[in-house]
Amino acid sequence: MRVERAPHVLVVDDETALADIIGAYLEASGYRITVANDGWQALALYERDPADAVITDFAMPGMNGRDLVADLRRRRPDLPAIMVSGYVSMQQLDLDPLLLLNKPVSLATLTRHLRDLLGNTGSGQ
Incomplete structure (x- = not known):
């Protein structure tokens, strides 16, 4: 019997409480989560x-x-990525493909987009 592994999601936000909330919600939704509070971490x-x-x-x-995201994609060019921001537009990002969601975003919406992205890469639940 083949055991499916939970997709691993890296959640990065310098607002520690927000990163932890997103991580806990995604974990409850069946994902394996790692939380970082800055890009270097x-x-x-x-x-x-x-x-x-x-x-x-x-x-x-x-x-x-x-x-x-640019640095991570040098390691894995097809890495699915979601950017959450209240300050930036897609034209400013110049990263493709990338999903940009404006803050505040609901956790259900974030999870739906993540599931769609992972489904498109062969991962998912």
Whole structure:
């Protein structure tokens, strides 16, 4: 009998409480979650345990979400990514493909988009 593994999602946001809330919701939805609070921590965690997808805030100190996704995609070009921001437009991001959701976003909407992205890459639940 084949055992399906839960898709691994890296959640990155410098607002610790928000990252933890998103992580807990996604975990309850059947995902395996790793939470990072900045881009540098996210890269280190990804190196130890690569994720199937990333959800990141755009505006973070040190390394913004755009630079984080670009760096992760040098390691895995097809990495599904969702950017959550209240400050940026797709034209400013210049990352394709990338899903941009405006804050505030409902957890149900975020989860639906994540499921769609992972389904398109052969992962998912």
